[in-house]
Amino acid sequence: MRAKLNDQTDEAGVLQRLNPVSKLLAITPAMGVLMLVTDPYTPLAFVAFGALVTIVLGRLSPVDYLRVAGPLVALAASFLFVYPFVVGSSAGTSSDVFASLGPLAVRESGLRVGVATGLRILALSILSLLFVLTTETESFLRALVQNLGLPYRIGYSAIAAFRFAPKMRSDVETIRAAHTVRGTPDTDSLRDRLHRMSRYAIPLFVNAIRRAERTALAMDARAFGAYDERTHYRTYSITSADITFVVFFWTLSVGIVLTLWYLEALGTLTILR
Amino acid sequence: MSQIQTHELRFRYRGHREWKPSCVSLDIDTGEFVLLLGPSGSGKSTLARCFNGLIPHSVPGELRGTIKISGRDVTETSQADLAKQVGLVFQNPSLQFVTSTVETEIAFGLENLQVQTSEISKRIANALDTVGLSGLESRQIDTLSGGEKQRLAIACQLAMEPEILVLDEPTANLDPRGTEAIYGLLRKLSRDESRTIVLLEHQCESLIDAVDRTLVLDSDGDLFLDGTPETVFGENPRRLRREGIWIPAATRLALELRSSGAWPGSTSLPVTVDQATDTLKDVLTKQRSREPWCDSQPSDGGSQPENSTSLSDRSVVRPDGATEQEPGDGATKSPALDICGLNARYGTDEKSNPVLKDVELSVPEGSFLALVGPNGAGKSTLAKHCIGVRSLPPETVFIDGRDVTTLPSREVSQKVGYVFQNPEYQFVTDSVWDELAYGLRQLDFDADEIEHRVQQTLERFNLTGYADRNPFTLSHGEKRRLSVATMLVVGQDILIVDEPTYGQDRANADALMETLSELHEVGRTVIVLTHDMRIIAEHADTVAVLVDGEVQFHGTPSDLFEDPETLSAAHLSRPPLAELADGLSGFSGPATLDRCYEHCTGEQTKPPTSDHDATFSSALDYGEER
Structure with a gap:
């Protein structure tokens, strides 16, 4: 299945034809932000954004995409169930009890942290999928050698x-x-x-x-390593398409963050706390 | 001009005591096509690695003597310069590739040499054109067949434009069609007088006419024969046989005929089939005129030479059918193995292509079945279904009339033995002795019985000296013997062997086939998965041809050989002597050495030959007629 998604023929989407390095460059700032946020809205926005870009620009069938992303959703959901019990006691002593079963109490703050963490993990994975699903390891390594x-x-x-x-x-x-x-x-x-x-x-x-x-x-x-430099038959350069994509992705990422901040939905960033 | 020149060249790997090759002095001229033969472990591959500088530049060890390529000492020439001059093609095609597509793979070596991009494109096109793979530039390497992969490996070397091309057993992993394609390519390449070719093989029946010169290493790593194929094979057959080295079929036939006086003493021994045919026609005409009624000395089966040894073995192998097993209903004898309408696909994905389509195959008890077909036709998959390691629907595979799905895996393993291609996969203990005892312990034999059986098996397989060794430290041939032994010590009724002759020299392969034949004689059912035409012609009594997951043919070997369509669909070639048999009037049936001999001597049964090497008695050369 991975092979089909990685198909680099002419029918493949824009993403597959981009330089792997530019894809990496595009998603890095967004991933940085996601590591810092504590609210549930920012990750949710990036999940939608990431998935949309991957499916549309990568010309993937939504069904295939869901088959890969499904397990990740399950992983994120598991945080929702585990976190309330782990966090509840220390951070959430003051918050309301959401539900209780005998000695176990699920507090609202714990629930909130669980949701946020789960979504954060999900958002990070969805953005990585943008890269992983549309890039062959071999092309990525060649691009790393040639461009970085x-x-x-x-x-x-x-x-x-x-x-x-x-x-x-x-x-x-x-x-x-x-x-x-x-x-x-x-x-x-x-x-x-x-x-x-x-x-x-x-x-x-x-x-x-x-x-x-x-x-x-x-x-x-076959003379591997004979000289310090080698020539490259298949070249990877940063083209205007790469630059356009990176600028497009960055702009929209910034747009999402600014909009959420304007709506006062953006919580505190962990590094500032 | 001499292109490869060695003087008393010897090498030993770090941590090894013996020098292999030891003391090789040779001189190969530009444009020669050299065949380098030698038993496993004689240092052939090591010598090939010296030619292109992997030794001493990349392989740790000690090199003595000198080796010069085009007059320059290898130790003083850089690996890069040598890579430009000498191309080396390895045995296993998939282990020599770095990238994933055809064109990037050819480009890899050129990029290392800093060839410019425009030049690389040109060379890729040329190289692919030469090996006949044009149009496959952007194909994924994994989707190529074995033969195509090996041609790609040759293209990768040709693109670097070496003066010398060295090929280390390039056809070992290929089916006969793939092998013929490589040989055809080598024949074409050898016509270029500026290119030197060194081919390392265990045998190369159909290419021998193109070989200019044959070098033979003995098991100590000494160069012991050097000359044209005619002198090497024609004048030294005994020494070659003693080393367990392959001899062309035409030469073997002529040798046999000469010892019975049928081959004219004045005529030198032939190497190619063409050389043999002319003389044989004369022989036949003369003989027919001399004795018009070539009365056939009836082959009453009493003249079999092997009996004395195999009889004693028989009692060892099997406490005999009568005493063991449940008192079965002997009247309605069900086949040893019965496959009814088996379908299979890779994995569980419904969309994947079926590997086996409605396979029907019945293997009667005591038969010797060769399961043949192109690489990837589903042979291994089918065989693995018979040992219950793949889940299968009920009522499809029956062993002794019992549905495999109803048998516990332990019981299946007592009934069916399976020898894998890679013997290492089957080792489950840390010593040879334990390895043999393992299966017996699983069956709860008592300690004395285990001791007794293990000792006997060790002796039978020439492994007594290795009882305490770790199986992984044995040589390849020994590992292979041990893996067969582990299967036989338990005494299964059905033995399945995957590619018995794969990657083995002549002596080891013959010894293994001999063992299988003996088992067959005592009534075991033997199934071999193979492309080796010799096994089909000389050992099997039934052949099943599997093409694209379907059984296309199931019958006797002689019927198969008279069916060129099926042969070509199965990627098989005819046995080496078939062409010769075509040239002989009145010959029909499978062209085995024995039958050709009988035909040429007027139906005399071939006498047992005396210069029989005890360890490597070859069932092929000195046959047991069935």
């Missing part, structure tokens, strides 16, 4: 390393099958499980190391 001066030896080694992740997963599956065939009992006690994991680890790491070694040799054989 990341040493290419590190950047390209990381590109090579990212190719291993799916292989590790299929390895685990095969090893599990291989052990089942040996008659390893598939009992479910924690001890058995831990033991099984430790047996998987050996062939998994032996193979990962061997693979890394082979790939490193293959890279050396």
Whole structure:
């Protein structure tokens, strides 16, 4: 599914064609603000804004988007349930009791903090999705090397390393099958499980190391790291489209914050308290 | 002009004691096409790494002697300069790629050499054109077939315009069609007189006619033969056989015929099929005129050479059918394995393409089935369904007439053994001895019985000296032997082996096939997943061809070989001697060495050959007729 979202063909949206660095640049200030706010309205506004931009400019199907974002909403909601109990006692002694069950009391302030925190986490994740869903790791690393001066030896080694992740997963599956065939009992006690994991680890790491070694040799054989500079066949530059997007995103971010402040919906920023 | 020149070259990896290669002096000229042979662990790959400077520049170890590329000492030449001169293609295509698309991958090496962008585009186009992958520039590498990946790996090297191209077992992971594509490409590349090619392989049957020169390393890492294929194979067959090194099928046939006097002593031994065909036609004409009724000495099956050894093994392997298992209803014998209408797809996603479509396959008890098909046709998926490691709908897979879904996994593992391609995946303990005892302990055998069985199995598989070693420290061939042994010690009735000859030298592969044949003889059901035509021709009694998840063919090997359409759909090629058999009048059926021999000598059964190496007795060379 990720592959489909990452599709970088002509049919893909504006976001996919932008330089990854500019996308990162665009969302950074908004994320900074989100880390500081304490009210629930600002994160809510950025959730809507982020999701809208991602779906429209990234030309994603809303259904696919929801499938990815759904679990994040669930994660945020869990804060709502946990926070009132954690926070209630210390910060909220003076606030009203919202509901109570025996010795447990849910106070209003706790609820408020829970909502705000949950939404903040959600807003931060939604903004990251804008980047993650529309960017290939490889393009991002290339752009980092070309535009932000990341040493290419590190950047390209990381590109090579990212190719291993799916292989590790299929390895685990095969090893599990291989052990089942040996008659390893598939009992479910924690001890058995831990033991099984430790047996998987050996062939998994032996193979990962061997693979890394082979790939490193293959890279050396193609003169990787021979010179301090390399040329770039696929170039990443900051184009006018990138600048327009960054300015557009920043303007709207500032607009959202100013509007909320004007409506007196913006609470205190944590750093000022 | 000599392009690669070594003098008493030897290398040892850091932490290793033995020198491999040890003391290799050779001289390879510009434009030569060199085939470098040698058993596993002879230092072939190490030598290849010396050619392009990975040794000593990137691999820690100790290098002695000298090696010069185009007259320049490798130790004093930078890795970058060497990378421009010598291209090295590795065995596993997917481990040599860095990026994810075809064109960026070719560009990678050129960018390292600071080639300008406009030049890079030109070179990408040229390289892809040469290897026949034009039009795939922006394809994701992961979507390419194995053969295409390996051609891309060659393109990556060609784009760097090296004078020397070294290929380290480039076809080991490929199906026959992929292999033929690589060989066709190498044949084309070798016509360019300015390019030197060094090919490391365990065998290269259909390319041997293009090879100018053959070098052979022995198991100690010494260069022990150096010459044209005709001199190397034709004059030293015994030494090659002793080292367990592949010999072209045409040469083997001629050797057999010479020892029975049918091959004219004055004619040198052939290497290619074409060379053999002409002489054989003469032989046949002469023979037919001499004895018009070539009375066939009836092959009454009594002349089998292996019996003495395998009989004793039989009792070891199996306490024999009569005594074990529940007193089954012998009258209605159900097939060992029965697959009825099996469908499967990757993952649980309903939209994903089906891997298996309505597969029907019945494997009778005691048969030797080769399950063949192109890479990715679903062979492994099908096999894994038979061992219950993938969830499947009820009433689709039956073992001995019992639905797999109703059997606990432990019981399935007692009935079906599965040898994975990578033996390391199957190791669950820290010593060879425990590894063998493991399955028996699961079955609650008593300590004496375990001790006894483990000892016998260790001996049978030549692993006695390794009982206390950690399985991970064994060599590849030994690991493979151990993984088969762990499956056999329990004594399953059905054994499934994934690619038995994959990544192994001739001697190891033959030893393993020999074991499987013996098991088959004592009545076990053996299923191999393979592309190896030799296994199909010489071992299997049934073949099932799986293409795109469907069983396209299920029958005998000889029927398969007479069905070119199915062969090509399955990405298979004909056995090496098939072309030769076409040239012989009156020959029909599968073109195995034994049958060709019988045909050429007037239906005599081939006598057992005497220069038999005990450890690596080769079921292929010295056959047991069935």
